[in-house]
Amino acid sequence: MILTRLSRSRCHRVARVLQSYLDGEVAPPTAAMVAEHLETCRRCGLEASTYTAIKTAIMAGGPDLAPVGDQAVQRLRQFARDLSEPPRH
Amino acid sequence: MPHVDVLYRVALSLTGQPADAEDLVQDTLIRAYRAIDRFDGAHPRAWLLTILRHTHLNRIRGRRPELLRDGDSAQRTLEVTGPPVPSAEDFVVSETFEAVVAESLGALPDKHRAVVTLVDIEGLSYQEAADALGIPRGTVMSRLHRARGRIRTRLTAAGLVSQKGRM
Numbered sequence A: 001m002i003l004t005r006l007s008r009s010r011c012h013r014v015a016r017v018l019q020s021y022l023d024g025e026v027a028p029p030t031a032a033m034v035a036e037h038l039e040t041c042r043r044c045g046l047e048a049s050t051y052t053a054i055k056t057a058i059m060a061g062g063p064d065l066a067p068v069g070d071q072a073v074q075r076l077r078q079f080a081r082d083l084s085e086p087p088r089h
Numbered sequence B: 001m002p003h004v005d006v007l008y009r010v011a012l013s014l015t016g017q018p019a020d021a022e023d024l025v026q027d028t029l030i031r032a033y034r035a036i037d038r039f040d041g042a043h044p045r046a047w048l049l050t051i052l053r054h055t056h057l058n059r060i061r062g063r064r065p066e067l068l069r070d071g072d073s074a075q076r077t078l079e080v081t082g083p084p085v086p087s088a089e090d091f092v093v094s095e096t097f098e099a100v101v102a103e104s105l106g107a108l109p110d111k112h113r114a115v116v117t118l119v120d121i122e123g124l125s126y127q128e129a130a131d132a133l134g135i136p137r138g139t140v141m142s143r144l145h146r147a148r149g150r151i152r153t154r155l156t157a158a159g160l161v162s163q164k165g166r167m
Helices: A002-022 A028-040 A042-060 A066-084 B004-015 B018-034 B044-063 B073-081 B097-107 B110-121 B126-133 B137-157
Strands: none
Touching: A002 A028, A002 A042, A002 B137, A028 A042, A042 B097, A042 B110, A042 B137, A066 B004, A066 B018, B004 B018, B004 B044, B004 B110, B004 B126, B018 B044, B044 B126, B097 B110, B097 B137, B110 B126, B110 B137, B126 B137
């Protein structure tokens, strides 16, 4: 009974920080606590895999900037180089 | 200049137009070089993103002054230039996980979609997204988590995710 309450309490704590954990935005001690819990709690593990899948699907469906973006980024890098190294006369 | 690609992608999110985004990054770089003496050397990406946001606001101030009447101006700009939200008639429930996620993302409120775009697609940290949008880090976090929660709710409604997790 006590163990069940403790486990539920840990589930609530993990639920509050789960997305930040998956984004790599929690402090190391919190990350360790969440990682340990996810290994032993099936329900929270499923929740983590759901949000990981959502995050992956969003990343995969992002705009493809490669063709135009690459050229633009190359021009901007050159612009930045020109700014930092003005032509010598 | 290792942060040019991130600046360009965030500029593209803010302006919605590749040419405008390139101009915005050029102006940002010029401002950054002029202000380099006042930069303390810590968190260069966040520093550049802050300059980018200020530069963006200055550029639109002349064009659309009405956008700057309230405090959430960067967000308002995103709402104006962001992709249109599909109407209820446009929303078709698809059978695939990825398609439902994409449709759900399009149906999010603009301010929520903007945060998801910056963090999940552009790869910004919470603080960097906060700097780019001019909102507190906690607001980035709450909008992001709420947005993903909405996507999860739609996945559950489509039968692709159970209440307990992915099926």
